[in-house]
Amino acid sequence: MPFSEKSINFLFENRVVDSKSWFTEHRADYESLVIQPMRELVTALEPTMLSIDPLLICDPKVGRSISRIYRDTRFSRDKSTFRDVMWCVFIRDKKLYEGLPGFWFEFSPKGFRYGCGYYQAGGESMEAMRSMIINDEPAFKAAQKAFKKQSVFRIEDTRYKRSRHPDQSEDKREWLDQKSLCFIADSEDFDLLFSDAFAGRLAKDFLLLKPMYEFMMSAEARVIKK
16 A cells, blocks of 8 residues: 555644654554555565665565664653654665665655765765776766766755865766765655555666666775775
8 A cells, every 4th residue: 555645644633743752552543554665665676676776675564674662862852752754765774873774755744855975975985986987987977977867866965064075076976075965856646645656657767777876885885994
């Protein structure tokens, strides 16, 4: 079953009420309206994701490829229990901070987002990519060509205030001056989200990102070799 308006309504109400007892009473709704569509989406995307990288984790379980609905409040001033956004991740490992790049999708009452890249890239990873960019290496040129050819994704803007590579071309600085690297698409097209065609659309768009993912993983291979 696809996501529906009821899925969105559940996330909104659960976040507003923010009560463990309410959530327990409505857990069947959570399972049927949120988790089951997410499981089906992960399963539907698995062949595409594994065609991109056979080592990507595609496990349709909460805590694996599917996020938990409980917030981690240990280091947050916001002590609310639940979040109103759910996501799935396709990544080789589960480490997010300064981990490997991966593919992801998330939805909330505000809309949905999806893309490929780092949650937070490590310094060595970024330096390896910058070296590849400056030297016009084939993996970067393929990624840059693929990025320019498509119109679905944008580079998430994490640029430094001042360019650290003012001698490079503007096209290269768009990549070089990022603190991290992520290619992202945003949408409020709930009709698409609620349709049976959504998984196929996501799979098609994720394939557009394969050269960008391969570029990032080429940089990671250099970091690992060190």
